[in-house]
Amino acid sequence: MDISNVMAFIAVATLLVISPGPNGFLIAKTVPVSGQKAGFSNVWGFVAAFYVHGTLSIFGISILLVQSSQAFFVFKMLGAFYLIWIGVKALVSAFKSSKPASKNVKEKVELTVSMRSAFMEGFITNVLNPKVSMFYLAAFPQFLPAHDSSINAYALVSAHSVVNLVWFSVMVVILSRVKSATNNAKFKRWLNSITGVIFIAFGSKLALMKNS
Template identity: 70%
Template sequence: MDINTILTFVAVATLLVISPGPNGFLIAKTVPVSGRKAGFANVWGFVAAFYVHGTLSIFGISLLLVQSSQAFIIFKMLGAAYLIWIGIKALISAFETPKVTIQVTSLPDNRPVKTLTAFAEGFLTNVLNPKVSMFYLAAFPQFMGIEESTLNAYALVTAHSLVNLIWFSTMVVLLAGMRGIANNQKFKKWLNATTGVIFIGFGSKLALMRSA
């Protein structure tokens, strides 16, 4: 595999990464409320999921998933249910009436998520999305020869992960400056309502997606 092949793959992966999707909206939901550390945890969750999909694709397990309509339906419905669940939680938070107490300033109603929870959200958002495996299954034959080793396949997964890491880390840093805005109740309601609708939309789209 030469440098031109890798650069071409990076260009294709970059177009995929920067297109609007659940990852960007998850970052936008997490960082203003929970801060930079939680945002980076989301990103590392994405990366971990890519290596899971990459490994499954390299060893042919994802091919069985794509070829088996029943397995594909179960897998995509799990992913769709998870995205819709995130959306519903966000909508509930958006329309929830904040409790007025003496300590309201020290205990905001929109509680920040823990680092491990943020990592899990990033990981599950991607590992339950069959589109990632489908991308690898489509890309590997285009950018690798039959005789090439699994090491080269992991090089492509790493390139894809680095593009994600750079793009979404930049987004985290930019959004970290907005964290103070999260103390505004109107902003929190708008943010939760918007991300809730978007995640339900992504989940519904995934549920309706057909196997290639």
């Protein structure tokens, strides 16, 4: 695989990663409310989903998503409903009074659940996003020679994952630095309200997306 193709792919992947989307808003919602570790769990969920989409594209399974209007509709609606559900959950949290933990053991249990939930939020947000599959389906023929090995395809998925990991890790660190300044009930209520509306908008946009 030509190094120039790899660099071109990284440039395209970088533009995709840094463009505003559900991933960035999920990080912005998670870190001020749940902390740095939960934010990194979101990021690792993104990465895991990329490898799922990459594998499906490499083995030709994702093409069924594009060729079958019924499969595309079901897939995008699952993703749309999940984004809307995150938004509704954020709005509910905005109007729900928080209760302080009474015991250290309880705090540790809640933290463990938070890490698992944060990873799954990041994973499901991306694995149910047909745009990721469509990106790989469009990118692989452009940046890989015909009949190239799956190892090189996974190398491109890894490059995309590294760009994602670096960008959102920086975002997590920056947001965690200002967490103390934003760690108050009013700010969290405002943040959940804004991100809730945004996620509902993302979900609605995905639901209306047509299979091109």
